[in-house]
Amino acid sequence: MKMPGLTSDPGETSLVPFSSEVGPVVYPLRHGLKPPIAARFSISWSRGNSLRVSGFQSEADDGEVVRGKVVEVKLGSGDSEIDHAQWRRIAYGSVSPFALLQSHKNSMAAVSKMSAVSSPYDAEWSDYVMEYSRDIGFLLGGHKLSLSVGIEDTKTVLKKVEEPTCLKAAWELMVIFYADHKSQAWTPEQLVDWLAVRTSFKKIMIAYCQELSQQFIQNLSTFKRNLPVCRFDFAIEDDDKYWEAISSALAVGWLDVAVKMLRLHGSYQLNQVGSREIENGLVEAVAVLISKMPHMRLELAPGKLGECFGTKPDFIKAWEKWRGQISKLDCSAFWFQCDHRQTREGLKNLLQIMLGNANILSSATCHWMELHVSYLLHIRPFTMGLESMNNLAQKCMQLKPVSFPHKLMTLLLGILGENTEVSDVVLAECSRSFGPCTMIPFPSAVQLTGGSPQSQEQQFRSGHFLDEQPVLHGHPFAFLMLIRYPFGRMVVHAAELLAAGNTQMEILLHEERHNLGGISMEELHRLVYAQVLSSHALTWQIAPIYLASCTKQGMALLKILLYKQPVHHNQILLKNIEICRLYELHKVSSKMMKIAGVHHWKHGKKGSGVFWLQQARDEIRLSRIAQQLFDFVGKSISDESFKQWEGLIELLGSESRIAGGLEFLHKYVHDGIATNSAQKAAESLILLMKNPSTPQRFWLPLLYDSLKLLNWQEHPLLNVSQTNLLLNKLQELSIVARLRPDFTEADLPSQALSSVRLALATNLGRAILEE
């Protein structure tokens, strides 16, 4: 692949280094055409960022009929772990939290402009952000897995092994570090909880359980009901794996699991009590110590073990006391009286974990994240601040190097390293997880070592996408790019947390960039998100909310989005008009009504056509329609033709300022006179006056215009009954005129009514004489 030539040099101002080994991601396009592949492809962007590709088979083919195809490719839909329906649910659900946060932001900005004091709002603001993070978090994950799944309900252990989505995990991580300011003092504890929900440790547990006999599993489920009489056919404590599992659980802070597993120990069984008291006492002593482990946090979730201390001094005191008890037990003479080797060693091991023995911790954990958490729990419980946590993380990574960094790990490292630990290699890889086109410009992309796109994608999803440690280089900007990796389309929301929690990030996100056409990263995220939303008929309606929050380019994109809606569908048109009213896009709504009007007019729905053209105030088209109507009426006048135009005359006339309303009727009559077919004109006049669809407002102008006909010199053009009809109409008019003095047509002279009356009277007299 040839590298695109660059005429502009990113130079010194470059935000992120541009890798020179750039290559695009290659995707297959299954077109069904026979090789040699078709001569031609044609492309067209459809809704949002879906691309339609037409493939035309070349003519040179043999007799077999192979027809071309049109396929649609949706770009930027890379969240493979979330299906479409769920994605739409998230998209809809996240609108109102987002809108609420924006409105809080705006109102607080307005308040802080008025008063120089901004501090009272900080607390309030962080409440809003937390509310927002809770709402979104709820949408992403649904249920949070309980930690107490361990033993009580074995069946659910096995059922609930499906991990919560990465998206949810990433979101929670962001909340811990950026949104939850109030719990900052307990960040390590939060991290322990976070890991507990999704650690691979759970898999070890399950694997262990699965290795045990089916009977064991069954016993486990009866265990809960008949704890005292539960029997095993074998001694669980003889199994090294049993102790390993407890160590692992304790190391990462699954205290309740560790304690429950300890109580499966054979010495608890009734038939053993007489012979194994000491052993049982030691097991129980360790279990009690575990369950009393101090935590520096305000409260624990129900069912969790440990004791909470809200302040550091209290915690230090309690922790030292607890450690003292452990050391005391460790030196106890009872150990010599315990003859069960595995129990003795296993318990001693657990004590070493609690005493913070680094070697034991290292062997009890498998991933550096677990080691990291175990250090936070058992070695450095007072670790505070990102820097020290980062140093610890680096150390753990050296101890337990991973060849395949998972995206969540990368995200965590980025956060801990104050957003500088992100390599552009990782970034480049991230860009691949978003499908063919991320829509958000990416700093660079790096060619993978090989393999098909599918296998690359596979590797990537499993987190195994690099063969070597990424070369780290630091820039918060890279982090900003990185968060797109775990968050995908939700990055617009993740950016909200970032901006709320970190000043540097806020500046980065809000800074206007020339290379982006003058918009900020935040706006870019929102524009791109809106474009993704517009790709689907069921989500486009929520795109305007995000576009409205884009101060620079949102409205222009919204206009384009609205123009692309099929407005000849009435419901869509009404929805569009509503959106236009909301954002004061009057020109757009009038253009859409015009499109709808023309469509209906040309498709035989004349009434709706005229209605929408009137709504659009399209005077040129309306006057053209009036002209057409007149030409039509002029050609032949019959009840039939009037029926066909029923409603139209009224519609045209209802807007008196629209040119052409009355004109065609006037013109008709005048033309009649001009062509000297006076008799025909008079007949038409009667037809018009008789027709129920001729509006009453037209009567007087018509009659007044027809004075010439009524006063025809040679002979009366109207017979007696015709004249009577007109006189009746005139009478109706004069009644209306009495009721509503403002009724008189402004265009007509004040004596119009009486002139017509006089003319009709004269005509009647003459007609009677003639008959």
Place this chain on the structure above:
Amino acid sequence: MEKTVTTLDKGTTCSSWNYSGQRMATGSTDGTLAIFDSVDTASSSFTCSSRSRLSGVGSVVKTRTWLDKVQVHEASIVKVVWVPPEYGDAVACIYADGTLSLWEEVVEDSRPLQWKLCKDFNKSSNQVLDVQFGVSLTGLKLVDIGNIIPFLSLTAFLDRTQVWSTKLSPYEAWLYKVAAYSDGHLKVYELLDPLELKNWQLQAEFQNVIDSVSKFGKAACLSASVSWSPERGESQQLSFVLGFNSNIMQLNSAKVWEFDQDHQRWLPVAELALPEEKGDPVYAVAWAPNIGRPYEVIATATHKGIAIWHLGLNPDLDGRLSVEKVASLSGHEGGVWEMEWDMSGMTLATTGGDGVVRLWQSNLNGVWHEQAVFEPTT
């Protein structure tokens, strides 16, 4: 990842989607114009709802059962372009013999809905190469805000080559048609009646050269490409970009033309070619939507690849707009055929002789690069 939207008739040569992506028009070698519709707006499955073909005399619109009997106009359709929606559901078809015709879907005189030929542009010695429709805000004769005059611009060319492309510019006010012809001339037509697509008036005719004084021999053009500047603000001038693939160097380079209201004429305001590349034949041009950038973005394609240009918004004293080439991208072997910008003007999709679809984007440093490739497989 991809989903089949519809299957095309055998012999289909070109396709075009309407403004909302809800209808597709295709043309085929036997001159049949087919229209594809979906059942509802949320569906992405389309079926053919109408097939029409130009006959020798006037228009003949037939249903599928009839079709086989009408074999008068044999010319293949090479390009289909939708008319802006405020003029109804209508398409312009360019035929291989260089004729151009407008088809419209209408209900007339209590007859059922049908596609009807509403205008057949007279076949002259010149062939139409490309057509695009543009709508301007300020009418040429009626300065009446809120009304539309279509512009139809035609580009035509002689030779045994065919008509290539026709596009309509979406301007609010008057519909214009720009057509490029095979003799290197550009014709701008104006629609006289917004409800009747048959009444067009020639508004201007000129050659795609900056210096109107220069003379050159008879031009032979293989193809031409026109792209109207997408609708932006209310005050914006009507403009388009046009490039030729011909034997006359001066004609070829892509030039931006703007309508000068005061003098009622079209003026070249920019040339999108470096001095040493001015004679290079241009295969395709595409003007990007601008949702708020302080400059316009236009893509042009020559045998050297795709070039991305920034066009300034404010003219200098001579009335010229500043031009900067920000990227030259290579990728399509065998030339570029089509270029299309997405709705935000951030991603450019292209197809070419190599039979693949490529997507191009600018990164955060303003560097353009190839983002993705779609390679057909069976």
